[in-house]
Amino acid sequence: MIVLDSASGGGATWAWPQRVLIAFGCFVLFTVEAGAQAHQPPKVEQDDYLWQHESNPYSGDADAIASGRRLYRSTCYICHLDSGGRGPDLRKSKLKEKDFMRVVISGRKGTQMPAWKGKLSEDEMWKILAFVQAPR
Amino acid sequence: MKLLHVFALVCTGLGAVNAPSVCAQSSQELVGANANSKEWMVYGRTYDNQRFSPLTQISPSNVATLRPVWAASLGSLDGVEATPLVKDGVMYVTGAYSHVHAYDARNGRRLWSWAPEYAPELGTVLCCGPVNRGVAILDELVYVLTLDARLVALKKVDGKPVWEQVIDDWKNGVSATGAPLIVKNKVIVGIAGGEYGVRGYVRAYDAKSGKQAWTTYTVPAPGEPGSDTWPGDTWKTGGGATWQSGAFDPQLNLLYWGTGNPGPWNSDLRKGDNKWTASLIALDPDSGVIKWGFQYTPNDGWDYDGNNAPVLADIKLGGKVVKAALQSNRNGFFYVLDRTDGKFLFAVPTVENINWTSGLDTKTGRPNVNEAMRPLADGKPVLPIIPGLEGGTNWFPMSYNPETGVAFVPTNQWAMALTGYKPEDIKYEPGKVYMGMDYKMHRTGETIGRLKAFDVANRKWLWEIKSPLPLFAGVLSTRTGLVFTGDQQGFFFAAEARSGNVLWKFQTGSGINASPITYELDGKQYVAILSGLGGDPSFYFKGPKGGTLWVFALNGLAPDKAGAGSWKVDEIDGALTPVPNQ
Numbered sequence: 246m247i248v249l250d251s252a253s254g255g256g257a258t259w260a261w262p263q264r265v266l267i268a269f270g271c272f273v274l275f276t277v278e279a280g281a282q283a284h285q286p287p288k289v290e291q292d293d294y295l296w297q298h299e300s301n302p303y304s305g306d307a308d309a310i311a312s313g314r315r316l317y318r319s320t321c322y323i324c325h326l327d328s329g330g331r332g333p334d335l336r337k338s339k340l341k342e343k344d345f346m347r348v349v350i351s352g353r354k355g356t357q358m359p360a361w362k363g364k365l366s367e368d369e370m371w372k373i374l375a376f377v378q379a380p381r
Numbered sequence: 382m383k384l385l386h387v388f389a390l391v392c393t394g395l396g397a398v399n400a401p402s403v404c405a406q407s408s409q410e411l412v413g414a415n416a417n418s419k420e421w422m423v424y425g426r427t428y429d430n431q432r433f434s435p436l437t438q439i440s441p442s443n444v445a446t447l448r449p450v451w452a453a454s455l456g457s458l459d460g461v462e463a464t465p466l467v468k469d470g471v472m473y474v475t476g477a478y479s480h481v482h483a484y485d486a487r488n489g490r491r492l493w494s495w496a497p498e499y500a501p502e503l504g505t506v507l508c509c510g511p512v513n514r515g516v517a518i519l520d521e522l523v524y525v526l527t528l529d530a531r532l533v534a535l536k537k538v539d540g541k542p543v544w545e546q547v548i549d550d551w552k553n554g555v556s557a558t559g560a561p562l563i564v565k566n567k568v569i570v571g572i573a574g575g576e577y578g579v580r581g582y583v584r585a586y587d588a589k590s591g592k593q594a595w596t597t598y599t600v601p602a603p604g605e606p607g608s609d610t611w612p613g614d615t616w617k618t619g620g621g622a623t624w625q626s627g628a629f630d631p632q633l634n635l636l637y638w639g640t641g642n643p644g645p646w647n648s649d650l651r652k653g654d655n656k657w658t659a660s661l662i663a664l665d666p667d668s669g670v671i672k673w674g675f676q677y678t679p680n681d682g683w684d685y686d687g688n689n690a691p692v693l694a695d696i697k698l699g700g701k702v703v704k705a706a707l708q709s710n711r712n713g714f715f716y717v718l719d720r721t722d723g724k725f726l727f728a729v730p731t732v733e734n735i736n737w738t739s740g741l742d743t744k745t746g747r748p749n750v751n752e753a754m755r756p757l758a759d760g761k762p763v764l765p766i767i768p769g770l771e772g773g774t775n776w777f778p779m780s781y782n783p784e785t786g787v788a789f790v791p792t793n794q795w796a797m798a799l800t801g802y803k804p805e806d807i808k809y810e811p812g813k814v815y816m817g818m819d820y821k822m823h824r825t826g827e828t829i830g831r832l833k834a835f836d837v838a839n840r841k842w843l844w845e846i847k848s849p850l851p852l853f854a855g856v857l858s859t860r861t862g863l864v865f866t867g868d869q870q871g872f873f874f875a876a877e878a879r880s881g882n883v884l885w886k887f888q889t890g891s892g893i894n895a896s897p898i899t900y901e902l903d904g905k906q907y908v909a910i911l912s913g914l915g916g917d918p919s920f921y922f923k924g925p926k927g928g929t930l931w932v933f934a935l936n937g938l939a940p941d942k943a944g945a946g947s948w949k950v951d952e953i954d955g956a957l958t959p960v961p962n963q
Contacts, residue, residue, distance in 0.1 A: 315806055319813040323508050323576060327819065330920040331510065352501050357459065357511065359504025364812065 294350060297367050301342050303375035313376030316369050320361065332358065335377045345377075346370055408519060408565050408588075412631045419901040421467045424515055424560040425778060426898070428629040429693035432780040433858050434899045438906035439935060440861035444875045444885045448937030450907065451489030451946050455928030456480065460894050460915015462776075463515035464560065464855065465930070467900040467909075471537070475513040476928045477915065479527045483540060487902050488946030489932065493540035497527045506554045506812055508576040510916045512894075514626065514776075515560035517568060519588050524568050526557035532570055532586060544591040548572060548584065553811045555579050560626045564636055564666040567594055571623030575641040575686065578618035578815030581658075583627075583638050585669060595669030599623060599640045599657045607656035607674075615651040618809050620644035621658035625688040625776055628706070629666065633721060636666040637693070637706060641686040645809075645817030647758040647801045648682030655680055659687045661708060663723060673723035678712050679747065682755050683737055683799065684770035684820070685712035692781045692788065693720055697838050707837065709779055709790045711772035712748070714741065715835060729840055731774060731792045731833065734767045734825070756799040756818060758807065769797030769822045771851065771917060778896055780856040780864065782878065787843065788835045789864045789878070791852040796823045822921060832856070832866060834881060844881030853918050855896025857908070865908060867893025869918055873910050873931065887933070891925050892918060908933045 303309035324332035338345060349370050352360035361370065410417070414427045418435040425432055439447065455461055455476030463475040472486040478499065483492040504511070507528060517524040522543060523535045529551040534543045548570060549555035554577025562569045567585040575581070581599040586592065599621035601608040611619060622641040629636050643651060643658035659678040662671050677687045691706035696717070698705075706720035713735040714728040725746030737755070738748035756763040772793060779790045800819040807817040830848030835841070850869035857865040862878040873893060874886035889912035897910040913928035 315808075318802065318806070318819075319808075319810065319815070320505070322819070323814050323816070326821070326920070352504065355458075357504050357507070359507075360501035361505060363502055364505050 294362075296343075298371060299343070301371050301374050301378070303371050304378055306375060309372045309375050310379045313372035313374070316365070316373050317376050320365065321373065324357065336381075338377075342374065345374060349373070408563055411519070411563055420469075421465070421898045421900050422518060423466075424464050424517070424562065424626045425628065425690065425692075428631065430628045430690050430778060431692055431694065431783060432778060432856060432896070433782050433860070435860045436899055436901055436906045437859075437861050438901070439859065439863065439899070439908065441863060441877050441884055443935055444863060446936050447875070447885050447887070447908065447933045448935075449887070450932050450934045450938045452932065453482065453484060453489050453491065453930040455482065455911070455913065455930060457913075457928050458915075458926040459913070459928065460510050460512050460919060461911040461913035461928040462512045462558075462895050462916055463911055464778075464896040465898050465909050465911070466516060466518055467898065468518055470902055472909065473516050473518060473523055474911065474930055475515050475525060476911075477513065477913070478511045479513040479525050481516060481523065481525050481535060481540065482930075483523075483537075484930075485946065486900065486907070486932075490946040491948040495535055495540040495542070497529075497531070497533065499527075499529055503529055503551060506551055506556055506574065506577055508573070508814075509558075510919065512558050512916045514558060517561040517563045519563045519568075522588070524561045524563070524588075526559060526561060526570060528556050528558065530555045530557045530572060532557075532561065532568065532591070534591060546586055546591050546593070553577075553579070554813070554815075557624070559624050562626050562629065562636075563588060564629050567666065569627060569636060569638075569666070571625060571627070571638060573622050573624035575620045575622035575624070575644060576814055576816050577812065578620070578644040578809045579622055580617060580619055581621035581623050581640055583623050583662075583664065583669065585666070597664060597669040597671060599660070599662065601656065606671075607654075610653040610656045612652055618644050618815060619651070619655060619658065621655075621660070623688070626690050628690050628693050630693055630704075630720060633704070634666065635663045635672060635720070637661060637663050637691050637720065639686075639688040639690055639708070641688050642684045643681055645807055645815050646682060646684055646756075646799070647807065647817040648680045648755060649757045649801075650804065650807065650817070651680070653680060659685055659712075661687060661691060661706065661718065661723070663720070675718055675723040675725065675746070677708075677710050677714070677716065677746075683712070683766060685710065685773070687711070689774060689776055689778065691718075691720070692779065694781050694783060694837070696786065698726065705837075707781065707788060709774035709788075709792065711768070711770065711775055712737070713768040713773040715788075715790065716746065717837065727840065729835070731790060732768050732794050732831075736765075736767050756801040758801045758804050758817065760800065760803050762798050762800040764798035765796035765823055765825070766799060767796045767825070768793070769795045770799075770820060771795070771822060775853065775917065777853055777894075778855040780858040781837075782858045784860065785878070786836060786838050787878065788837055789856045789858055789866075790833045790835055791854065791856060791866060792831045792833055793829050793851040794825060794831060795829050795851065796825050797821060798823060830868060832864075832876070832881075834864075834878070846876060846881055846883065850892075850922060851918060853916070854893040857897040857899060859899065865897045865899075865910070867895075867897070867910055867912065869893070869914070869922070869924065871912065871925070873897070873912070887931070889931050890929060891927050894918060905934050
């Protein structure tokens with residue numbers, strides 16, 4: 246069951262995470278209006294973060310998923326458990342890949358989701374995402 | 382001594398006339414807290430943690446007229462677990478994130494607030510939410526532990542920090558959520574981080590200067606007593622965190638502190654008793670030297686922390702008065718120990734169908750472990766284990782009425798599944814989770830929570846109040862025979878101590894995860910409780926959130942006091958300028 250959208254389609258379909266991210270003041274975000282965005286690339290996409298990958302290089306990679314599972318266990322699990330606890334069930338997340346990553350990197354203000362930058366490398370975060378995306 | 386009493390009286394008198402005054406107070410006063418029935422100066426009201434009040438105005442016959450007098454928003458949607466303190470007419474409370482607030486205890490006028498700042502990464506080392514269990518007070522200062530493992534001393538009068546000490550580097554998984562404990566001229570603190578492979582310790586600071594006095598590790602280094610209970614280097618990440626407050630017996634000059642689970646959770650990776658994890662230790666408060674230890678759960682493999690501070694009580698057993706320490710444990714047993722030497726006296730199960738052990742040795746209290754219920758580092762699930770890791774009784778403090786010998790114990794009847802990872806999947810990295818297991822709590826019936834009354838000397842359960850959701854609040858009992866606590870459906874309630882009949886309840890707006898207190902001012906008895914879902918219960922169910930402090934008195938607020946609690950509003954610069962001339 247892959248519940249995360251692939252990033253290849255471009256624009257955002259869900260405004261909430263963007264608002265959250267705007268609230269962070271960390272990123273300049275997609276400005277595309279909902280509804281018209283499906284086939285348009287985002288007009289602006291600038292992060293003060295230099296991405297190594299634009300989409301998950303580890304999707305479906307068994308070794309990366311296994312290591313993502315281990316990482317998930319030592320970081321995410323304590324709140325998100327297998328299917329949600331204090332934090333939501335990540336497999337049900339509707340965030341697009343990079344938005345998911347942004348939340349992991351910078352946290353989510355007003356919630357208990359902390360910033361993982363400095364604690365996990367981008368590579369490790371992508372592996373966690375690969376595990377979350379993988380069928381279980 | 383006499384002089385101190387006079388001083389205290391003068392302070393209280395002044396406070397009654399005008400705004401609350403902030404008076405000096407000494408550690409001698411804290412020792413005599415039991416005689417001071419009107420204030421609540423120590424986490425457990427008295428050093429014995431009985432949470433029993435001799436105040437008599439509110440009783441079973443009039444509790445039905447208990448009404449809110451004032452309330453205060455704690456300004457967050459996270460869990461609140463604190464016990465308020467009241468001294469010289471001022472109430473000191475912590476909300477989530479160790480925010481400290483001081484109020485006029487009569488009317489809720491906010492005197493000051495203080496909020497620590499944190500790194501956005503801090504949450505990566507908080508297993509169980511940004512909770513805090515309260516402050517300690519001595520002389521002119523208020524002491525609070527921050528989530529990033531600092532001890533901060535604030536001025537009572539205005540909340541301004543006087544000094545702070547970094548207890549540890551939070552980036553290595555060390556945090557702090559407990560209430561500090563003042564003993565003589567020292568502030569005693571514990572740390573959290575049992576899920577992050579920390580090595581637990583209790584530490585004392587000089588209360589005035591903040592200078593470190595002593596540190597005692599709960600897990601011994603090689604060569605220290607008990608080090609033979611740890612194979613190889615396992616002691617280095619051995620856990621035994623000290624995330625709650627303690628108890629103090631001034632006559633015996635012993636400080637009691639509970640310790641948490643060993644790390645990682647997989648017991649087969651650290652074969653041996655793993656002292657002093659999941660234990661009660663008694664320390665010399667002057668030197669920090671461990672005088673004795675009692676281990677509730679040797680080689681714990683179920684996350685059965687033993688942190689809940691003991692209640693110290695003198696109990697008649699076999700015609701003899703015994704200086705006892707009582708503790709209701711996560712592992713499902715209520716322990717009665719001799720607090721002079723840590724000797725096991727007896728224990729009784731608090732929940733039904735305990736299956737991780739077939740029972741405790743009647744002489745030593747050592748559990749006879751049911752090995753089929755011990756999860757190993759083999760990837761195989763073990764279930765259902767009873768009780769689940771939340772207990773039994775988790776951190777929330779019980780109450781003990783020394784006049785009737787009855788303990789009022791919040792317990793939960795539920796189960797868990799544990800699946801230990803394989804050794805290759807368990808790696809210690811500083812600041813990362815070092816549990817080594819997956820866990821899942823399970824329901825075993827319609828209801829989970831049970832508030833139970835236990836006649837300790839006669840080993841008899843008297844009554845219980847069932848609750849659909851787990852109980853996670855502390856308990857207060859009073860001389861008049863009332864028991865106060867709260868549930869996850871937002872109800873703060875009073876039960877009759879004799880029968881367990883609920884005589885009064887009030888909807889506070891969110892789940893209750895904190896501990897009630899009572900105090901008297903200007904001849905009026907008040908009861909206070911913090912309400913706010915969060916912490917561990919928020920793992921299992923959703924409900925309205927929001928931290929609020931509620932204060933009650935008989936017949937509510939006297940008409941002449943209405944409006945007395947309005948606070949000074951800080952207007953935002955330029956936001957409400959007068960209408961400009963056209």
